[in-house]
Amino acid sequence: MDLAFLHPLYEHPGPWASVYVDLSRHPQDATRQRRLTAEAMSRELAGQGADEATCRAVRNAIEELKDSPEPHGRALFARAGAVVLDPPLARAPRQDRALWAPLPRATPLLDLTGEDAVAVVAYIDRRGADFELRSALTRETAGSVTGRQWPVHRTSSADWSERHFQLRVENTWEHNAAEIADALAVCQEETRADLLILVGDDRERRSVHERLPKRLHERVVDARHGAGSRLLDGDVEEARATHVRRRAEAELERFLAARAPDDEGRAEAVEGVPALVEAAREHRIDELVVRPDGGDTHREVWVGEDADQLAVRRTELKILGEQNSWSARVDDALLRSAVATDAAVISLAPAEAAGEQDVPVGGLGALLRWT
Structure with a gap:
């Protein structure tokens, strides 16, 4: 997935409002429904500590979607009273949701916009x-x-x-x-x-x-x-889905082959939060591999203002000289690092084999630029 469009999210410090809105339903009273959704998302953000200006910006942006012809949905990322990025979604989110956090909650985009084969x-x-x-x-x-x-x-x-x-x-x-x-x-x-x-x-x-x-x-x-x-749309969708599934399966096979150590005990892939955090700090991630339902994806790590400032423990950041740090989800922290270092990112969700085994372990892995 080409993540260049996410760069604006990492050019400013947080905290961030991340909102996902389902537009797949088009009721007759769309204006009223969008207003209700806007109010609900604004209240949710306010309850998590978001400032009023950012809540208002999100509320206004959602209300403006009342006439949107988009078939699936929209993501909104806002801070400091302004919506910074609002990409359309290639698939509808399971439900409307809003989060206020130190980093943008961008990982769901891997499945909601990612691998939208053209x-x-x-x-x-x-x-x-x-x-x-x-x-x-x-x-x-x-x-x-x-x-x-x-x-x-x-x-x-x-x-x-x-x-x-x-x-x-x-x-x-x-x-x-x-x-x-x-x-x-x-x-x-x-x-x-x-x-x-x-x-x-x-x-x-x-x-x-x-x-x-x-x-x-x-x-x-x-x-x-x-x-x-x-x-027909169904014919094209079948061809597109088959392409995405095969690519995910191919990347899974590549990861499995790369994680096997060579004769000197070195592997070209890593998995597990500590190893991934270390690789991200050293800019060694060439491709981040994510299985969204993995058990480690929601684990908390510590992050600083820069993309390579992340650690499993807060004390590690202080040792590295970072005085300000916040707790964040590891998948979002690794995604920020991947975007900053122009690493590829792929979701294994479309791969049929990915649901049959815990690969990568905990749902997160990486192919390395060098061992």
């Missing part, structure tokens, strides 16, 4: 293709390509002139497939799409697939729909 759907026929950008939050046109328009149909005659015509038809198909593949590769690069879903007859799909750059082959999904068909 797909480019290419509707292919013999003359060209139309591209459509699809995600949990997006459905929009993404361009088109038009190839040679004549000739594109073959005949059944065995006459020499007809065979020559068929050869020209074959050449036209090959030319069009190459142009579609080139345009699709450019579209993927511009949109940074995770998936390329090809829709059309078998031959046209195969011709385009073969001409795509090899780096994109593993991103391709063939939709079993003929030319002229349009994919």
Whole structure:
């Protein structure tokens, strides 16, 4: 998951208000319901010690969502009387919730916005293709390509002139497939799409697939729909969910392999809170691996103002020279460190195998930049 959008949360000190609002229900009295939600979240924050200006900013921001067309929900992060970040959610939260804490409660974003696979759907026929950008939050046109328009149909005659015509038809198909593949590769690069879903007859799909750059082959999904068909939301969602699950399973396998020590007893992955805290302090985390239901995710650690100021015990921070420290959830502290050091972060929630074993131990692990 690309966490660059979270940088504003760590450019200012806390405490922070973190609010998750479900927008998946659209009652007729939406204005009244949003007002009630706004008041409830504001009271919840005030009860936890939030200042009035921040409570008011959150209340106003939620009330402004009364006409929002968003299908899932919104997260709000506020401090000092202002909403600093309000990303839309790719999945609805289980319930509306609000928290006032030293660090932003950002870890739920891994599952509510993270791994929202973006797909480019290419509707292919013999003359060209139309591209459509699809995600949990997006459905929009993404361009088109038009190839040679004549000739594109073959005949059944065995006459020499007809065979020559068929050869020209074959050449036209090959030319069009190459142009579609080139345009699709450019579209993927511009949109940074995770998936390329090809829709059309078998031959046209195969011709385009073969001409795509090899780096994109593993991103391709063939939709079993003929030319002229349009994919339903459920078709795209299934392809996106399969992609996310397979990626999570692949990262889990990579973590399992990396945590096995080499001949010298060194491992390229660690798990457990003490080892992770040490790796975060030393900027050694290359990818943070999170299983949201893990038993250690809610454990408290001590943090300072900077991302690498974290420790299992408060006295450790004082030894490191940090005079001000606060108690915070370890998953949020590690997430702040990952964002600050440009480390990758992945949730194992989509991985089917992750629910069958305690991996990583306690729900938190990391692949290391160096051992």
